[in-house]
Amino acid sequence: MKEALEQVLISYGELSKDNINRGLDFFTPKFYKKGDFLIKAGKNCDWIAFVCSGIVRNYCISSKDEEVTYCITFPNKFITAYSSFISDQQTFENIHAMTDTEVLIIEKRKFRELINTSNQWLKFSNYFTEQTYILMESRLLALQIESAEKRYTDLVSNNPEFVQQVPLKYIASYLGITQRHLSRLRSVM
Helix, strand or coil: CHHHHHHHHHHHCCCCHHHHHHHHCCCEEEEECCCCEEECCCCECCEEEEEEECCEEEEEECCCCCEEEEEEECCCEEECCHHHHHHCCECCCEEEECCCEEEEEEEHHHHHHHHHHCHHHHHHHHHHHHHHHHHHHHHHHHHHHCCHHHHHHHHHHHCHHHHCCCCHHHHHHHHCCCHHHHHHHHHHC
16 A cells, blocks of 8 residues: 555655655555545544545535535545644535545654654755645636636546546536536537
């Protein structure tokens, strides 16, 4: 299970082999069945997970009491309730396994130990933070300036092997459109 994470850490290019091996020792494997929650709203998130297999989604409940999917995470990506992780506050989001999912989890205290004892891991932490910001900014801008058709096309082209496993209601929510609109988009493509 740790091989995929090792490859991601190697591709980052700033961690020595020793630092990668040391870091891998801090990650613990965990399995979630389809429908399980990695975290629920109201809890404090004290971990970062690397998705080895499966698909998870982050969602919150709107003022209309509707689920709003704002993030879908596919294999070989990191996931956390980041605001809660960095602030030690309760999260407003739920992270839900849409399929059977295997992750590698590093607890916050172990992550802190890594970054406090290694400049390479501290640089990786900064990189992770920057990438998280860029991803969220890109997502926000896409919702504001891109058409629903473009957002759907991008999602499918970037994750063709996984999108078919995501229920249409979650894809529609992620794209910020109704299921009916999504059906129309799919029928013309």
